[in-house]
Amino acid sequence: MQRRSFASAVSAAAAAPFLMGAAPSGGDTPASAAADKRLKRDMVASLEAELQDRDTARAVAAWIYDIGFDWTPATAPIGAFDFLIAYAFGNRPPANGGDPTKVLAEPGPMNELLADTVAQVRAKRTLPVYAQWEIAHFLTEKYNMSQVIAINPVIAADGTITYLSTDGVAAQIAEKRKSTPGGVGTAGVVGWRDHIKRCVLTTEGRGMKAFAPEGFTMPDTYDPESGQPWTRRRDLYLVHDMNAQWQMKRTELVARMYPNG
Structure with a gap:
């Protein structure tokens, strides 16, 4: 139980910025920022339904978004x-x-x-x-x-x-x-x-x-x-x-x- 709680806390902490959404960059419009936010929520919901594990879904969805949907460098x-x-x-x-x-x-x-x-x-x-x-x-x-x-x-x-x-x-x-x-x-x-x-x-x-x-x-x-x-x-x-x-x-x-x- 303690191990599961610790893992859940780590996953939730890693995913928090993902779920809140980053502030729009100079090239983003409010509409595109809102679309990104909806996409992120949908990704978490879909993975949670598939994995039956919300904490893992939150963490993994953040990584999938970073690698699959964000192609812009600093x-x-x-x-x-x-x-x-x-x-x-x-x-x-x-x-x-x-x-x-x-x-x-x-x-x-x-x-x-x-x-x-x-x-x-x-x-x-x-x-x-x-x-x-x-x-x-x-x-x-x-x-x-x-x-x-x-x-x-x-x-x-x-x-x-x-x-x-x-x-x-x-x-x-x-x-x-x-x-x-x-x-x-x-x-x-x-x-x-x-x-x-x-x-x-x-x-x-x-x-x-x-x-x-x-x-x-x-x-x-x-x-x-x-x-x-x-x-x-x-x-x-x-x-x-x-x-x-x-x-x-x-x-x-x-x-x-x-x-x-």
């Missing part, structure tokens, strides 16, 4: 940033064929769009840019941009290429920023429209303050010829991204609820 004005991070999205198969495990993919049109977005931000304020190599390629070749630090894939002694995950990129940048005079600083994150929320969260998870640049629209035109199947169409990519977010949420919850293992 933003900040570019004056708040010390550097930019640009995360790649998709690629194209090697132009001349060959073993794809040992021949670099082509950067692809989606990464060119991301480079264009970085250039728009840099036009407002010159900041060092840590960019995955697919984006760095366009920043240097198309824009002749200075202060670009390319984050490259890992190439083994036998030539085998290991492309970095979003977290792998963030980890490399965090390590590089440790030796920066003045400390790690705050990152302005550029990423694909449906990827950027996770990019910001992943950057934060590696110990860097991170926000999307306020007032800039992230690209969202999918490439049906992408070398990564999950980045060829939006519905498939959203499933991929939600899966990654759930993995992050699971790790976070286990660490928070059972910090001693």
